[in-house]
Amino acid sequence: MxxxxxxxxxxxxxxxxxxxxxxLIVMLTPIFWITATAFKPRNLATTAPPTVLFEPxxxxxxxxxxxxxxxxxxxxxxxxxxxxxxxxxxxxxxEQVVRNRKTGEAxxxxxxxxxxxxxxxxxxxxxxxxxxxxxxxxxxxxFKVPGEQDWLFFILSTRMLPPIVVAIPMFLMYRAVGxxxxxxxxxxLYTAFNLSFAVWIMKGFIxxxxxxxxxxALVDGYTRLEAFRKIVLPEALTGIAxxxxxxxxxxxxxxxxxxxxxSRNAQTAPPYIPSQVGSGLSDWTVIASGAFLFLxxxxxxxxxxxxxxxxxxxxxxxxx
Amino acid sequence: xxxxxxxxxPDTRAAARGLSDLSIRNLFIIPTIAFLIVFNVxxxxxxxxxxxxxxxxxxxxxxxxxxxxxxxxLLNDPFIWRNFTITAKYVLISVTGQVLVGFGLxxxxxxxxxxxxxxxxxxxxxxxxxxxxxxxxxxLLYDPSFGIINYFLGLGKFEWLAxxxxxxxxxxxxxxxxxxxxxxxxxxAGLSAVPKHxxxxxxxxxxxxxxTFFRITLPLVAPILxxxxxxxxxxxxxxxxxxxxxxxxxxxxxxxxxLYKMAFLEWQTxxxxxxxxxxxxxxxxxxxxxVKYLNKAKxx
Numbered sequence: 001m002x003x004x005x006x007x008x009x010x011x012x013x014x015x016x017x018x019x020x021x022x023x024l025i026v027m028l029t030p031i032f033w034i035t036a037t038a039f040k041p042r043n044l045a046t047t048a049p050p051t052v053l054f055e056p057x058x059x060x061x062x063x064x065x066x067x068x069x070x071x072x073x074x075x076x077x078x079x080x081x082x083x084x085x086x087x088x089x090x091x092x093x094x095e096q097v098v099r100n101r102k103t104g105e106a107x108x109x110x111x112x113x114x115x116x117x118x119x120x121x122x123x124x125x126x127x128x129x130x131x132x133x134x135x136x137x138x139x140x141x142x143f144k145v146p147g148e149q150d151w152l153f154f155i156l157s158t159r160m161l162p163p164i165v166v167a168i169p170m171f172l173m174y175r176a177v178g179x180x181x182x183x184x185x186x187x188x189l190y191t192a193f194n195l196s197f198a199v200w201i202m203k204g205f206i207x208x209x210x211x212x213x214x215x216x217a218l219v220d221g222y223t224r225l226e227a228f229r230k231i232v233l234p235e236a237l238t239g240i241a242x243x244x245x246x247x248x249x250x251x252x253x254x255x256x257x258x259x260x261x262x263s264r265n266a267q268t269a270p271p272y273i274p275s276q277v278g279s280g281l282s283d284w285t286v287i288a289s290g291a292f293l294f295l296x297x298x299x300x301x302x303x304x305x306x307x308x309x310x311x312x313x314x315x316x317x318x319x320x
Numbered sequence: 321x322x323x324x325x326x327x328x329x330p331d332t333r334a335a336a337r338g339l340s341d342l343s344i345r346n347l348f349i350i351p352t353i354a355f356l357i358v359f360n361v362x363x364x365x366x367x368x369x370x371x372x373x374x375x376x377x378x379x380x381x382x383x384x385x386x387x388x389x390x391x392x393x394l395l396n397d398p399f400i401w402r403n404f405t406i407t408a409k410y411v412l413i414s415v416t417g418q419v420l421v422g423f424g425l426x427x428x429x430x431x432x433x434x435x436x437x438x439x440x441x442x443x444x445x446x447x448x449x450x451x452x453x454x455x456x457x458x459x460l461l462y463d464p465s466f467g468i469i470n471y472f473l474g475l476g477k478f479e480w481l482a483x484x485x486x487x488x489x490x491x492x493x494x495x496x497x498x499x500x501x502x503x504x505x506x507x508x509a510g511l512s513a514v515p516k517h518x519x520x521x522x523x524x525x526x527x528x529x530x531x532t533f534f535r536i537t538l539p540l541v542a543p544i545l546x547x548x549x550x551x552x553x554x555x556x557x558x559x560x561x562x563x564x565x566x567x568x569x570x571x572x573x574x575x576x577x578x579l580y581k582m583a584f585l586e587w588q589t590x591x592x593x594x595x596x597x598x599x600x601x602x603x604x605x606x607x608x609x610x611v612k613y614l615n616k617a618k619x620x
Contacts (some may be wrong), residue, residue, distance in 0.1 A: 013431055020428045020439060027443055030497065033468060034457040046466040132352050139348030143341060151353065153611060158360040160607045162558040164579045165596040168589065169363035169370065172377060192359035195352060223338030253450035255561040256576075260584055270452040274565045277456060284460060291453050302448045306441045310505050313447075314547070315614070 031295075037288035045284040060285035061293070064111050111290050114272040118294075120183055121268060122251040125190035130244045132191075133198020134206075134236065138228060140199070141206040142214075152200070156315065159196040163256040171260055181262045189257050194247040200315045201246070205239025206232065242308040245301045252298065269294050364600075371593035378587035390594035400595070403578045410492055410563075410574055411556040417496035418552055422503025423545065429504070430511045440508070444501045451498065455562030458494045462566075487569040494562050499555075503548045510544035511537070547617055550610045557606060575599055 037045050039056040140148060170189065171180070179185035209232060217227040233240075255270040262268065273290050276282060305312070339347070371390055375383035394400050429440060446454070461467050462480040470478050480490040514537060522532045560576035567577060579599065583592035 013433075016428050016431050017433055020425075020433055023425055023428070024439055024442060027446060027497065027501075029468070030454075030457060030461055031445060031449075033461060037460065046463075048466045048471065050466065050468045050471055132355070135348040136352040139345050143345040145345065145349065151349075155353075155356060156611070157604075157607065158356050160554065160603060160610075161360065161364075162560075162576060162579075162596075162599060162603055164558075164560060164576050164583070165367075165600050165603075166360065166363050168583045168593055168596055169367035170359075171584075172370070172589070173363065173366065175377075188359065192356060195356060199352065224341060224344050225338055249448060253452075255450065255452035256580075260580075270450050270561075273453055274456040277459065287456070288460075291457060294453055295449055298448050298450070299445060302445055303441060306437075306444065309444055310509055313502055313505065314551070 034288050034291050034295075037284055038292040039289075040285050042283060042285050045288070060283075060289035063283070063286045064289050064293075111269070111272065114267055114269040115293065117183065117266055118252060118268040118270075121186045121190060121266070122248050124183075125187045125194060125251050126244055126247040128187070128191040129194035129198045129247050130202075130240060133195055133243065134202050134233075134240060136195075136199045137202035137206050138232060141203050142211070152203075155196045155199050159193070163193075167257060167260045170257075174261060181265050181267075183266045185261055186258065186266055186268070189261065190251040190254060193254070193257075194250055197250070197315065198243050198247060201243050201312060202236070202239060204311065205236050205243075209235045242305060242312060245305050246308075246312045249298055249301060367593040367596060370590050371597050373590045375590040376587045377589040383590065386590070390591050391598070394591070394595055394598060400578070403573055403575050406488065406571065406573060407557060407559075407575045410488055410495075410559070410572075411553055413489065413492040414495040414499070414556050414559075415549060415552050417492065418500045418503045419545070419549060421496060421500035422505075422548070423507045423541075425500065425504040426507035426511055429508060440504075443504060446498045447501045449498070451561035452565055454498060455494065455565035458497075458562070459566060462490060481566055481568055484569050484571045487567065487572045491563050491566050491572050494566065495556060495559065498562070499552055503545075503552065506544050506548040507541060510541035513544075514540045543613075543617060547610075547613050550606070550613055554603070554606045554610055557603065 036052075036054075038060055039058070040051065040054055041057050041059065044051040044054050139145070140152065145151060174180040174185050179188070213231050213235065214227040217231045218224070222230065253270065254268070258268045259271040262271070269290070273287065273294060276287050276290070277284075302309075370383065372385060372387055373383035374386045374389070375381075425443065429436060433439070459481070461469050464470060464477045464479045464482075467480075469480070470476065479486070481487050518536050518540075519532065522536060527535075558576055559574055560580065563572065563574050564577050564580065567573065573581075576599075579592060579595055582588050582595060
C-alpha cells in the first residue's frame with residue numbers, strides 16, 4: 001500500500017486499526033474465557049451474568065491432580081464444611097483412581113495420566129516422523145527417483161484420507177494383534193499420519209540448500225552419508241525444528257484416532273477432557289484448568305513458529 | 321581427459337568411498353514408502369474386503385460375503401443422503417464464513433497498523449488449538465444459562481446447540497472461528513505479493529478504491545484464495561472433532577459423525593466400511609482438484 005498521506009487516508013487507517021482491535025478481541029475471547037474459568041473459584045464459574053472480575057485461585061489446578069481415591073464413601077455435609085481448604089480439595093478432587101478388584105492395585109485414571117500419555121505419544125511419534133521424513137526428503141531432493149511426482153503424490157494422499165475411514169480397518173487390525181489401547185499403537189498411527197507431512201515440508205527446506213555445499217564436501221573426501229550428516233543436517237536444522245513442532249502439535253491435538261483406538265491405559269487428553277463434561281454437575285473450573293494446561297504448550301509453540309506457519313499449513317507449497 | 325573428469329566427479333568419488341548413491345537413495349526412501357503402504361494402503365484394501373461382507377466387530381460371528389448389498393442399501397437410504405446434504409450445507413456455510421472473515425482480516429492487516437506482527441500471531445492461535453478441546457469450551461460459551469455469547473448478544477436463554485435450526489450454524493461458527501486465521505494467513509501472503517507499482521499506477525490514474533480492489537487486488541490474490549477455499553472445503557468435509565463434541569441434534573450429524581456412530585457405536589463394521597468407501601471417493605475427487613491447484617501454485 002502506498003504511504004498514508006491525505007486526511008481521508010488517515011481516517012480510513014484509524015477505522016482499520018479499530019476494526020482490527022475489535023476483531024482481535026472477538027477472536028481471543030473464547031481463549032481468554034477458558035483461561036479465566038481455569039482460575040476461578042467454583043461458585044463463580046457458571047454465574048449469570050458472567051463474572052469477569054474475580055480473585056484468581058489455583059484451586060482448580062490442585063483439584064485436577066488430587067485423587068478422589070482416598071474417599072471410601074461420600075463425605076457428610078458437616079465434615080466437608082468443617083474441613084480446612086486443603087482437605088476440601090481432596091474431597092472434591094477431579095482425579096479418579098480405579099482399583100483392580102483382584103490385586104487391589106490402584107491405577108490413576110485421571111488427567112495427570114492422560115497428559116503424560118499425550119506427551120509420550122506425541123514426542124516419540126514426532127521424533128520418528130521427523131527423522132524418517134528428513135532422510136526421505138533428502139532422498140527425493142538429491143537423487144533421481146523413477147516416478148518421483150507419483151510417489152510424492154502418493155505420500156501426500158495418505159494425509160488426505162479422512163481419519164475415520166482408515167480407523168475402521170486399523171481398529172480391527174489392532175484388536176487382532178493386541179495393539180489396541182497401547183502407546184505403541186497410537187505412536188505408529190501418529191507417525192504414519194505425520195510422515196507424509198514431514199516428507200513434504202522437509203523436501204521444501206532441503207531443496208533450498210545449495211547442492212554445491214555437499215559437492216564441495218564430497219570433493220574434500222567426505223562420503224555421501226558424512227556430507228549429509230555434517231553439511232546438510234546443520235543447514236536444515238531450522239526446518240527440522242519447525243517440522244518437529246508441527247508434527248508435535250498435530251499429534252498432541254489429535255482426537256479421532258485417540259477416541260477409537262484407546263480406552264484407558266493409553267488414552268490421551270483430547271478424548272479425556274471432553275468426556276468429563278457428562279451428566280449432572282460438572283465442575284467447569286477443573287475442566288477449564290485441564291484444557292488450559294493442555295493448550296499452553298501449543299500457544300507457546302505458535303509464537304515460536306509464527307514465521308513458519310504459512311509454509312507448514314500449506315504443506316510447504318506456499319512460501320512467505 | 322575423460323578419465324580425470326570421472327575421478328573429479330564428486331558423486332563417483334563419494335561412491336568409491338562409501339555406500340553408492342543408489343543404495344543410499346533406496347535406504348532413505350524405501351522404508352518410508354513401505355511404512356506408509358502398510359499403514360495406509362493395506363488398511364484400505366482390508367476394509368474394501370470388509371465392505372462386501374456382513375460383519376459386526378462386536379460379535380465373534382465370522383464375516384459373510386454379501387457382495388454389493390451394503391452399497392445397495394446405503395445408496396437407497398434417505399438418511400445417508402441427509403447426512404451428505406447436512407455436510408454440504410455445513411461446508412458451504414463454514415467455508416464462505418472463513419473466506420469472508422479471513423480475507424477481510426487480511427485486507428485490514430495489509431495496512432500500516434501498529435504491532436502488526438504481534439496481532440497476526442495472536443489471530444493465528446485458534447487454528448493451532450485442539451479441535452476437540454475447542455469444541456468443549458465453545459460448549460461453555462454457548463451454554464443457554466451461563467454462556468457469555470447469550471449474555472453479550474442479549475439473547476436470554478437461547479439454545480444454540482439444542483435448537484435444530486440453529487445447531488448447524490453454531491457448529492459452523494466454531495469452524496469459522498478456528499479456520500478464518502488460515503484463510504487470513506494465505507490471503508496475507510497473496511496480498512504482499514501484489515506488486516506495489518500497480519497501486520502507484522492506479523493512483524496516478526486516479527482510480528477509485530473500488531476499482532483498485534476489483535481490478536488489481538482481487539484478480540492477483542484469487543489463485544491463492546482458491547487454494548485456501550479448496551483446502552478448507554476438503555478439511556471441512558472431513559470435520560469430526562469439534563462437531564462430534566458439540567452436536568446433540570440429528571440436524572448436525574455430519575458424514576464423519578454418522579460414519580463414526582455406524583462403525584463404533586452400532587458396530588456395523590461391514591456396512592460402515594462400504595460407507596467409508598463412498599466417502600473416500602468424494603474426498604479423492606476433491607483432493608484431485610486440490611493437487612492440481614497446488615501444482616499450479618508451485619509452478620508460479
